[in-house]
Amino acid sequence: MNKPLSPSFITSAADAESSAQLRRSVRGFTSQPVADALLLDCLQEARRAPSGANLQPGYFWQVAGARREQLSSRLQQAYAAGAQEAEDYGYFPNPLPLSLRKRQVAAAQALYGALGVERGDAAGRGAQFGRNFRFFDAPVALIISIDSGFGPGGYMDLGMAIYGLMLAAQSRGLATCAIGAMASYPGLIRDVLVLPATQTVVCGMALGYEDTGAAVNQTLTARAEIDAYFKRLD
Numbered sequence: 001m002n003k004p005l006s007p008s009f010i011t012s013a014a015d016a017e018s019s020a021q022l023r024r025s026v027r028g029f030t031s032q033p034v035a036d037a038l039l040l041d042c043l044q045e046a047r048r049a050p051s052g053a054n055l056q057p058g059y060f061w062q063v064a065g066a067r068r069e070q071l072s073s074r075l076q077q078a079y080a081a082g083a084q085e086a087e088d089y090g091y092f093p094n095p096l097p098l099s100l101r102k103r104q105v106a107a108a109q110a111l112y113g114a115l116g117v118e119r120g121d122a123a124g125r126g127a128q129f130g131r132n133f134r135f136f137d138a139p140v141a142l143i144i145s146i147d148s149g150f151g152p153g154g155y156m157d158l159g160m161a162i163y164g165l166m167l168a169a170q171s172r173g174l175a176t177c178a179i180g181a182m183a184s185y186p187g188l189i190r191d192v193l194v195l196p197a198t199q200t201v202v203c204g205m206a207l208g209y210e211d212t213g214a215a216v217n218q219t220l221t222a223r224a225e226i227d228a229y230f231k232r233l234d
Ligand SMILES: Cc1cc2nc3c(=O)[nH]c(=O)nc-3n(C[C@H](O)[C@H](O)[C@H](O)COP(=O)(O)O)c2cc1C
Pocket: 023, 024, 025, 026, 027, 107, 132, 177, 178, 179, 180, 181, 182, 203, 219, 221
């Protein structure tokens, strides 16, 4: 098994105790292909995730070759044209409470700061956002869907498998980024992938070998302090 790549900002071995600590979203990849067997291995490990009644909801669709080109080209056109589709599911609270809005702004600052894109640079931000729809040029492009009958519990189960895939990839020297932006165009994606209307498009994922020289991969996000989400109630 390949050793996990160490991000440049983790300097001591004590900091890098587990895949979960090493994992971060990577948005710049080398062109090195990912062996099919390695991808399948990661997916099988990911599907060891627990799920309610072991229903194992969700599907991972690898989009490759001409179909990937068609998908990315249509997504980029739709994004450039400002096309809007009804989304299959709601993700964020609307309106976003201020405490969450602050986290969103901090994440955006981390990303655009790494790229040197100023806050007011709409074109620079748009260009980076558009890269979502090319799966950040990663060698592996995935669309992740779920049967539309599932409620939040099914999404929770699928989320564990998605994280499992991130960690399985991480531990094999690969890197990933989930792409929720895909959920803005569920009809377009179903059309290109020839999926039935009963498949809800949850997100995409880029997977491959990190381009350690890419500025975007210097993005480093923080987390809320523990007392913001954990309380002991006696
Ligand atoms: C379900 C999901 C969807 C995401 N969608 C996007 C996306 O569309 N584009 C993007 O650049 N990052 C996306 N991300 C990455 C988040 O921005 C990232 O996980 C967060 O800022 C924390 O940073 P880290 O993953 O590097 O720890 C997504 C993450 C998750 C879990």
